[in-house]
Amino acid sequence: MRNNLEKWTTQKSSELYGVENWSSGYFHINEQGELAISPFEDKKNAVSIPEIISGLKARGLELPVLLRIENLLDGQLAKLHASFASAIKELQYKGEYRGVFPIKVNQQQQVIKEMAAAGAPLKHGFEVGSKAELVIALSYLKNKEACLICNGYKDTDYIDLALYACKMGYNCILVLEMPSEVNLILERSQKLAIRPRLGIRIKVSTHGGGHWAESAGDLSIFGLSTSDVIDALDMLKQTEMLDCMQLVHFHLGSQLPNIRDIRTAVKEAARMYIELYKEGCQMGYLDLGGGLAVDYDGSHSNFPSSRNYGLDEYCLDTVEAIMYTLDQENIPHPHIITESGRATVAYSSILLFNVIDVSRLEDRQIPEKLSEDEPESIHNLLEVYLSLTLKNLQECYNDAIFYRDEVRQLFRLGKCTLRQRSTSERIFWAIIKKIAEMTKELKTLPSALKDIHLPLASIYYCNISIFQSLPDSWAIDHLFPIVPLHRLQEEPTERVILADITCDSDGKINNFIDTHGVKRVLEAHPIEEGKAYYMGAFLVGAYQETLGDLHNLFGDTNIVSVRINTDGTFDVVHEQQGDSVADILSYVEYDPRYVFEQFRNAAEASIREGKTTPQERFQIMQAYDRILQGYTYLNE
Numbered sequence: 001m002r003n004n005l006e007k008w009t010t011q012k013s014s015e016l017y018g019v020e021n022w023s024s025g026y027f028h029i030n031e032q033g034e035l036a037i038s039p040f041e042d043k044k045n046a047v048s049i050p051e052i053i054s055g056l057k058a059r060g061l062e063l064p065v066l067l068r069i070e071n072l073l074d075g076q077l078a079k080l081h082a083s084f085a086s087a088i089k090e091l092q093y094k095g096e097y098r099g100v101f102p103i104k105v106n107q108q109q110q111v112i113k114e115m116a117a118a119g120a121p122l123k124h125g126f127e128v129g130s131k132a133e134l135v136i137a138l139s140y141l142k143n144k145e146a147c148l149i150c151n152g153y154k155d156t157d158y159i160d161l162a163l164y165a166c167k168m169g170y171n172c173i174l175v176l177e178m179p180s181e182v183n184l185i186l187e188r189s190q191k192l193a194i195r196p197r198l199g200i201r202i203k204v205s206t207h208g209g210g211h212w213a214e215s216a217g218d219l220s221i222f223g224l225s226t227s228d229v230i231d232a233l234d235m236l237k238q239t240e241m242l243d244c245m246q247l248v249h250f251h252l253g254s255q256l257p258n259i260r261d262i263r264t265a266v267k268e269a270a271r272m273y274i275e276l277y278k279e280g281c282q283m284g285y286l287d288l289g290g291g292l293a294v295d296y297d298g299s300h301s302n303f304p305s306s307r308n309y310g311l312d313e314y315c316l317d318t319v320e321a322i323m324y325t326l327d328q329e330n331i332p333h334p335h336i337i338t339e340s341g342r343a344t345v346a347y348s349s350i351l352l353f354n355v356i357d358v359s360r361l362e363d364r365q366i367p368e369k370l371s372e373d374e375p376e377s378i379h380n381l382l383e384v385y386l387s388l389t390l391k392n393l394q395e396c397y398n399d400a401i402f403y404r405d406e407v408r409q410l411f412r413l414g415k416c417t418l419r420q421r422s423t424s425e426r427i428f429w430a431i432i433k434k435i436a437e438m439t440k441e442l443k444t445l446p447s448a449l450k451d452i453h454l455p456l457a458s459i460y461y462c463n464i465s466i467f468q469s470l471p472d473s474w475a476i477d478h479l480f481p482i483v484p485l486h487r488l489q490e491e492p493t494e495r496v497i498l499a500d501i502t503c504d505s506d507g508k509i510n511n512f513i514d515t516h517g518v519k520r521v522l523e524a525h526p527i528e529e530g531k532a533y534y535m536g537a538f539l540v541g542a543y544q545e546t547l548g549d550l551h552n553l554f555g556d557t558n559i560v561s562v563r564i565n566t567d568g569t570f571d572v573v574h575e576q577q578g579d580s581v582a583d584i585l586s587y588v589e590y591d592p593r594y595v596f597e598q599f600r601n602a603a604e605a606s607i608r609e610g611k612t613t614p615q616e617r618f619q620i621m622q623a624y625d626r627i628l629q630g631y632t633y634l635n636e
């Protein structure tokens, strides 16, 4: 048992949840034990997240809420540019850094608008991978010097619009992704009499590791093989358009955990750049794609949810690798483009949610004595419970499972009653709890008892749909830092897994960040009767918002953007009501008015049948309409 005099502190919570490791300085626990956002160096003027929640509630916005903090997007963009600027200065590199934001990482209008505004003075452009994304980029991009990189498969309409963009003076570069695109682009360019700026996506042979390792290598679905590159160059030569080719692009994969892989791939791409230069292309840009990782678990390791490098190291290493390779051949330094997506937007969104219920193994009384007619296996279970000592933990654990299973078998054969089975389960769980408690005194834990705490974890039911709001957690077990937002000056004595409110067995989170691997349970505080308990999933600004579906017909959550002021206050700069039930029904092709009418007919019929009164019909229809017009998530 922990010494009671040893007081729990906010510092201990900070260590437990690894806040300093993953927050990049943007979040901390304040003296009141609340998670606070600190976009500025001066932590004094931070804003507490529970305070933001009260502010939103006062404005009638209920949880769950996807909170976007615009300052953090600006902050990350500024950091990225500052790191590249400092690497370029330190190494005396002759080119510039020209970042682009890949729209697919978060296409939401508020994010793109903020990215365009914060990016304009930095010449930060957009990367697009489809016609729809090109349409967005062209209407939001403010600085025409910023790059507009056109990736993805292209048809005539896509190519035509990109060519018009070139004509209008946008720094728009069409990247050849497929051998067949070369002919089509040349044809359209001749037809419209617009000379394109071209890039070429190469398949690098390096593998990136992590979840998205398949994005590179010979079998990657995008990019040109070396023979395709030669064919494309010959074709450009024949049509006297070799000078249009200006850029080499590669994408090793997203969330690259290992800096060595990045360096190797950058060198390979730089070699390709040299070759294109020597072939006569008027090269000017080397595009390193995405991949700059986010340290979601704060372990600073090459674990898939982490990275073994910092931002400064990434910038220094990539600039140095390019410079080193090109200087050997005396080739002028290109502008460096990165298509960093998650590293620019992950920090700026937090999913805020409340816990609505708890299910835990209850502490039920076990009988001191059993009657003679109870089955022998139950007697044996009680015997196991009474004989438990530190020395026989493993043996008792094995026996408990054996006798518990025996009772289950007897039940199946009709030789044991429901009450007897319930007695056996109570004794069994009492044994497991006692063993789990006693293991704390062991120096080394037998491997069979390693996960003994797991079945004892409580389930915290959270007012979210994981499929809708954290699709990567659902689909690829991606880890996000999940932390209680308040009561962090108290010791979190519960061990929990999280379940959502969809009736889906996959709607749960039972993997949590840990600096030494993955934790199967999360420490949380016991829920207090009648009081709200808030949690947050952090670093969810990249990829999570658009992938989710209408699972169980839980729709979009409320979305609120705030800007934090230097005096520690905050302004709500944009809010978007989440979907109502009527909205969701219309997405899946119902007509909410028809649905309402149908039910009204049924309510009228029940008056005719004498089951309800007209007044009751009024109340029933009000209740129906309240749900139809209301939020899809649970009301607090």
Ligand code: PLP
Binding pocket: 102, 105, 127, 151, 251, 253, 254, 255, 256, 289, 290, 291, 292, 339, 340, 341, 342, 343, 542
């Ligand atoms: N560029 C391309 C071509 C991509 O496919 C991706 C995502 O996979 C990105 C950029 C963004 O990658 P990240 O978010 O890891 O920076």
